[in-house]
Amino acid sequence: MPALQAIQLSKQYKGHTALNNLNLTVEKGEIFCLLGQNGAGKTTTLNIFLGFIPPSGGTATINGVTVTPFGNATKKFIAYIPEVVMLYGQLTALENLDFFSRLAGFRYNREQLETFLCKAGLEPAVLTKRVSTYSKGMRQKVGIAIAIAKDADVIFMDEPTSGLDPKATNEFTGMVQQLGNQGKAVLMATHDIFNAVNVATTIGIMKQGQLIHVLSARDIDAQQLQQLYLETI
Numbered sequence: 001m002p003a004l005q006a007i008q009l010s011k012q013y014k015g016h017t018a019l020n021n022l023n024l025t026v027e028k029g030e031i032f033c034l035l036g037q038n039g040a041g042k043t044t045t046l047n048i049f050l051g052f053i054p055p056s057g058g059t060a061t062i063n064g065v066t067v068t069p070f071g072n073a074t075k076k077f078i079a080y081i082p083e084v085v086m087l088y089g090q091l092t093a094l095e096n097l098d099f100f101s102r103l104a105g106f107r108y109n110r111e112q113l114e115t116f117l118c119k120a121g122l123e124p125a126v127l128t129k130r131v132s133t134y135s136k137g138m139r140q141k142v143g144i145a146i147a148i149a150k151d152a153d154v155i156f157m158d159e160p161t162s163g164l165d166p167k168a169t170n171e172f173t174g175m176v177q178q179l180g181n182q183g184k185a186v187l188m189a190t191h192d193i194f195n196a197v198n199v200a201t202t203i204g205i206m207k208q209g210q211l212i213h214v215l216s217a218r219d220i221d222a223q224q225l226q227q228l229y230l231e232t233i
């Protein structure tokens, strides 16, 4: 059973077709990067899997369970890392992780919380600092820690490296690859072709609500991907 599957998924917004019978499969351990120009339907795809919006047609499944809007059946399997991870600025990283873990039904002691945050790449010295003092890259790491603590099978990411400097992007990429190596499935929407080639196992290029190309990242370098992308969109 695939970790994620979209079968003939469609979405219309007031007559505008955002997704047009999209078919997509992501297996455990696969890091699937979705590329496509503005409006191609990447965020709409993620939002349907996340249960934020209903599809107009077709089915989205996670671990074989059909996603329903705001339904709980698939929530336990997933974590979400948006472009800006929403955290409580007045709380420390430890307090944020504790809060979001409890929301997901997990209670951890301080040592466990520290371990998750350090695994996500944060230095022990910063864990008791208010998150309002954190850089964007550090916030992304707290997002990763939340996903690790939840032991989410599937992690959705929407332009997670946008605005990160090259070092922070590189660190983030390393973390995502570790998640893939642990058997997690990742679906990431991105505009960053170079990063997609680096991090992905599979790359999909979307256009007008359809997946036009699905490629193994092993078979393509950044220059070839850029050329294919420009020819496609």
Ligand SMILES: Nc1ncnc2c1ncn2[C@@H]1O[C@H](COP(=O)(O)OP(=O)(O)OP(=O)(O)O)[C@@H](O)[C@H]1O
Residues within 6 Å of the ligand: 013, 014, 016, 017, 018, 036, 037, 038, 039, 040, 041, 042, 043, 044, 045, 189
């Ligand atoms: N709530 C909405 N109401 C109306 N139209 C919408 C809504 N959300 C998205 N759309 C339209 O659906 C299409 C797909 O949008 P979507 O945000 O999924 O694209 P995207 O590939 O994520 O783009 P971007 O790279 O800009 O984030 C676009 O034409 C967009 O204008």
